[in-house]
Amino acid sequence: MKVLTTNFLKCSVKACDVSNDNFPLQYEGAKCQLVQNENIEFNPEFMLNILERVEWDAVVRVVSELGNAGLPTTKPELPADADQLSEEDIIILRDLHTLLIQTSITEGEMKCRNCGHIYFIKNSIPNLLLPPHLA
Amino acid sequence: MLPTPYVKCDYEKVYEPAEDSFLLLDSLEKDLQFLQTRFDGNLAIVCELGPGSGIVTTFMMQNNIPSHNGALYLALDINPWALEGTLQTATLNNCIKENGHSGYLEPVQSDLTTGLRDKQVDLLVFNPPYVPAEEVPEIPDTKENIDQWLDLALLGGVDGMEITGKVLDSLETVLSPKGVAYILFCARNKPEQLVQKIMQEDPSWDIELIEHRKAGWEVLSVYRFMHK
Numbered sequence: 424m425k426v427l428t429t430n431f432l433k434c435s436v437k438a439c440d441v442s443n444d445n446f447p448l449q450y451e452g453a454k455c456q457l458v459q460n461e462n463i464e465f466n467p468e469f470m471l472n473i474l475e476r477v478e479w480d481a482v483v484r485v486v487s488e489l490g491n492a493g494l495p496t497t498k499p500e501l502p503a504d505a506d507q508l509s510e511e512d513i514i515i516l517r518d519l520h521t522l523l524i525q526t527s528i529t530e531g532e533m534k535c536r537n538c539g540h541i542y543f544i545k546n547s548i549p550n551l552l553l554p555p556h557l558a
Numbered sequence: 559m560l561p562t563p564y565v566k567c568d569y570e571k572v573y574e575p576a577e578d579s580f581l582l583l584d585s586l587e588k589d590l591q592f593l594q595t596r597f598d599g600n601l602a603i604v605c606e607l608g609p610g611s612g613i614v615t616t617f618m619m620q621n622n623i624p625s626h627n628g629a630l631y632l633a634l635d636i637n638p639w640a641l642e643g644t645l646q647t648a649t650l651n652n653c654i655k656e657n658g659h660s661g662y663l664e665p666v667q668s669d670l671t672t673g674l675r676d677k678q679v680d681l682l683v684f685n686p687p688y689v690p691a692e693e694v695p696e697i698p699d700t701k702e703n704i705d706q707w708l709d710l711a712l713l714g715g716v717d718g719m720e721i722t723g724k725v726l727d728s729l730e731t732v733l734s735p736k737g738v739a740y741i742l743f744c745a746r747n748k749p750e751q752l753v754q755k756i757m758q759e760d761p762s763w764d765i766e767l768i769e770h771r772k773a774g775w776e777v778l779s780v781y782r783f784m785h786k
């Protein structure tokens with residue numbers, strides 16, 4: 424699962440929807456295996472579109488749980504249009520591409536900060552299904 | 559005609575593409591222009607519920623639907639074999655890391671959209687289990703209970719609407735403000751009545767029949783849901 428995807432997953436337990444702690448899930452850095460795939464191509468238009476959607480605080484939090492403390496605390500300001508990107512903007516976007524798209528969690532655990540339920544990532548696929556008594 | 563993906567899965571475990579799958583592909587192809595205009599390159603998340611073999615998601619990735627600017631394609635299935643099948647189909651059709659395709663695929667095992675952050679999906683696509691049955695089958699205990707996973711692909715409980723009903727109820731929470739959903743029905747789901755009812759209750763919905771076709775003894779249809 425790409426690091427980007429952590430920004431779109433919350434706890435599946437319905438009762439957790441009323442809490443503010445069901446997103447982002449908490450990643451157990453020591454138990455997460457990260458793999459980088461440099462073949463995944465950079466797409467600046469997509470990066471701009473997705474960054475508009477991303478909840479930056481959640482990115483910073485998850486990435487630091489995964490062992491990288493180097494992100495700025497506020498979302499980088501970028502032009503709306505890929506044609507207007509400066510060289511510096513491109514460098515920022517490329518770094519984010521490496522971090523969010525090229526890096527995936529191949530094995531790992533993520534926990535809801537509200538109910539404590541633990542979800543697993545196996546073979547790069549996150550499993551958000553709940554056991555019958557919670558569904 | 560847009561190219562259709564090459565699909566090869568183990569159909570003992572994963573739903574084999576059929577008339578319903580193809581009707582969904584045709585609906586997306588028919589609405590290509592509409593989707594490009596509606597989003598104008600500004601979108602982030604495409605989500606297919608129940609991708610099965612991955613034919614629909616791969617078709618969208620292969621043909622840059624809805625935009626050449628790419629998207630994150632979330633493929634959410636309850637069946638673990640379907641997620642492997644989806645990855646395999648996307649890989650077989652060079653949609654994983656090849657040039658020319660600007661999207662990124664992410665298979666996720668989940669029960670519908672219960673694990674998605676609210677209001678993020680720009681394009682939602684669903685060919686649901688729509689066959690009327692006494693009840694929706696239970697989720698198998700293990701990955702190895704093969705036939706039970708296939709039952710989940712077909713049987714939709716009362717009126718064949720128990721699963722689709724849940725998705726319709728959650729559309730408001732799941733779709734982004736501009737979001738559009740394409741959902742497949744069979745005649746026994748009584749889609750016309752349903753659509754009338756939804757639009758009466760909330761006139762801000764804009765729902766249209768995009769394609770319909772007789773397939774054996776079924777009449778299948780695809781409706782498009784969005785806010786005006």
Ligand SMILES: C[S@@+](CC[C@H](N)C(=O)[O-])C[C@H]1O[C@@H](n2cnc3c(N)ncnc32)[C@H](O)[C@@H]1O
Nearest residue numbers: 573575579608609610635636637669670685711
């Ligand atoms: C009719 S098949 C469609 C497969 C594929 N999209 C196609 O068009 O060929 C329905 C799919 O929905 C999945 N499904 C059934 N119930 C589900 C649920 N509650 N959450 C997620 N996926 C589900 C099944 O596993 C199956 O892959």
Ligand SMILES: [Zn+2]
Nearest residue numbers: 434439535538
């Ligand atoms: Zn929870």
